[in-house]
Amino acid sequence: MENSQQTALVVKELSCSRDERLLFSGLNFTLMPGQVLLLEGSNGSGKTTLLRVLCGFRDADAGDISWCGDQIDESSYYADMAYVGHADGTKKELTVLENLRFALALNMPGHYSIQQALEKVQLAGYDDNSVQTLSAGQKRRLSLARLLITHNILWILDEPFTSLDRQGIELIETLMVAHVEQGGMVILTSHHDLTIPHMSLQRIHLDSLDS
Amino acid sequence: MSLESFLYMGGYAVYVWPSYALTAVVLIANVILPVLQRKQLLRQISLRQKREKR
């Protein structure tokens, strides 16, 4: 298949249940470079669970997830994706710089240097502050800086807008737009609606999925 | 061999019979408990289903 080498995330007939309750079943979607997927649904509808399945933390009950035509375990998926979840994944005792350097060591270097990334997320000058002195919004922006310094195509963001003010939200949207314009992909959950009208935006509403 | 001498076990009755008794208790418990629990669980499930039908 010619198509198989193309960069794309393809999800087929995915289903998942939790505590004997079916969260979703028969979920299908394809995400191509330059696309954004917004997962909607009420609390407990399985948005986070779906993201965790996509990250490989959780096994789905049934269905396939493939990256560039291969199963995610057998492809370069983990080198090509990045995840920002509820937990920041930063160490509060370490400084901003130390945290980012460690994140870089675990992954491949990306488009931006640490300094450029800090400027982009408006944390320049905070290099040597330990993370526990940062505000909630600053911590969130720090975890987003990780997306910029490491190599990745697919961003998976779980509620990226929480604890951010309007300025912060705009910042993330700008970063997402820039990422997508460079051929990246984004999957995110959010209670906010996105204000990026000219982007190719898919929506999946999880409440309406369970049959 | 009379029943009495059989039960006497050559003087080792205090050791032999408790061994057998304990084994019986453990083995029976390991079969009976799951069966009882399963019956109870089935009852619970059927009750719940009736509730849900209403």
Place this chain on the structure above:
Amino acid sequence: MSVIPAAVSRFFHRTASSPHFYALADRFIPWLTAIFILLLAAGLYGGLYLAPTDYQQGDSYRIIYIHVPAAWMSLFIYVLMAIMGAIALVWHMKMAEVMLVASAPIGAGFTFIALVTGSLWGKPMWGTWWVWDARLTSELILLFLYLGVISLYGAIEDKRAAARAVSILALVGVVNIPIIHYSVQWWNTLHQGPTVSKMGKPSIHVEMLVPLLLMAVAFKFYYLIAALQAAKLELLKREASSQWVKTLLEKQA
């Protein structure tokens, strides 16, 4: 990761499905029980009545008919659990998970029996209830390994994750059993050497040996019965709200 292609493992998932397994267990249990009772009766009659008194230990040796088969079972079940753990980890087979979980209390039971009957036998023969000898110590640790499996499974709420955790633990444990055994071995062993597994002819009189083997086989059948019962319970617990349980209940009603 896995050597077996996904399609094959999916096939296994379906054939080894829960209602299938449940019905199969129901069909086999009466037969297994009948065989078990026959073997048990023969073994007990042979061991307690027909078998002659030992020249050295008198009648106290009759504890052998439960002690030795129970000790065999305690190891046998743990190894079996590790095998099922490996199957569960590699092929994600639900039935292996369920059987693994169902086996743990039975194995713990046999380990407990082996320990207590050994102690009751040791008092008249060795002059002590307990010695920190290789076999006894490793059997005691085996009991802890079983308890670890049981309590770890109980502690993790998501039973799928719990089964995976327990599979890993069973595998780690089975690697450790020989190490634990050899580590305690060279505190000189008071326990006798193996009687039956000796190459060539066993150093036990044939009238004593036959009931012992009968009991050993009877215990294997007992294990099957108990494990299937526990597995049925485990399946129901896991899939209480599934369709096949509903139809099962309707059939029974």
Place this chain on the structure above:
Amino acid sequence: MTLTAAFFAIIRRDLLLAFRRRAEMANPLFFFVLIVTLFPLAVGAQPQLLQTMAPGVIWVSALLAALLSLDSLFRSDFEDGSLEQMLLSPHSLSVLVLGKIIAHWLVTGLPLLLVAPLLALFLGLPEQAMGTLWLTLILATPLLSLIGAIGVALTVGLRRGGMILSLLVLPLYVPVLIFASNAVDRAASGLPVGAQLNILLAMLLAALVLVPLPTSAALKMSVN
């Protein structure tokens, strides 16, 4: 970045973290000293008795101190999401996990190497056994971190994993305890200890190779 870079980055980060949390990290060490000092109080201060008990006392205390320190191995990573990021790294999780275990040993096992001989001296362990005590500590404390890692990885997701952790880990520690304390015991009586040390070395090498595999599998399960 390469795998080796990631491996050393993990060790460096965990050492740095331990340094920033040094008060917390010192607890197992104090605990170790405390248990050892409890024994003379409990069994009486007859020098003869203490001397015979010394190898066992030191090793049991080391075991308990290791058990206490295990929780810090993955707990904070699990809570702040660093563990998820490690799982998503394109590098082999087993190697990263090995890095964490080594860092854990450097922080918790290494200090025992310095303190234990001192305590052994207080208990009256003959000087001829000191060298062996050192060797067993060098060989066997990493084993405690390695074997313990499997247990922590299995229980890190549990709210009250502490009790279960000891039930899982202590039985697996038995061979380490036996060979290590026995080696010291024999050395105190002037007997050769080559066999015990060889076995400890064999166990250490095997554990270094094998432990990361079940540990990373268990971590994946715990993150779920």
Place this chain on the structure above:
Amino acid sequence: MKPARKQRLILIGLMLVGLGLAATFALQAFNENLMYFFSTTDVATGKAPKNSLFRLGGMVIKGSVERPDAGLLVKFKLSDFNKEVPVEYSGILPDLFREGQGIVAKGKLDERGVFVAEEVLAKHDENYMPPEVADSLKKSAEQK
């Protein structure tokens, strides 16, 4: 893909080397004496430690058991068919303690070279047979 595969091969190679080394050391250990246990020959030739507890195993020599007074003190000699060691023990002996039977004693050597046991454990053998069979076996052995 290529470098990843190479890396995996290196890791597997390292693992095999580690396991191989581990096996070597383990085998080495089994060639040395692990036992925390001494034979009577070890004691007689002075290999056993003085003033520390160890286990001594051997056969109770026939006719060596004596009870010097009415108390619980028992004296006997242990042998491994090579060298003999005198043992003293005061306490109740287990049922299986008989002359000609293997036992394990735990205790210390005193200055006289007598092993003072704190604990005597009888070891039964792995043979099970009715008394008549045992008798006939013994007889046939004596005839030879």
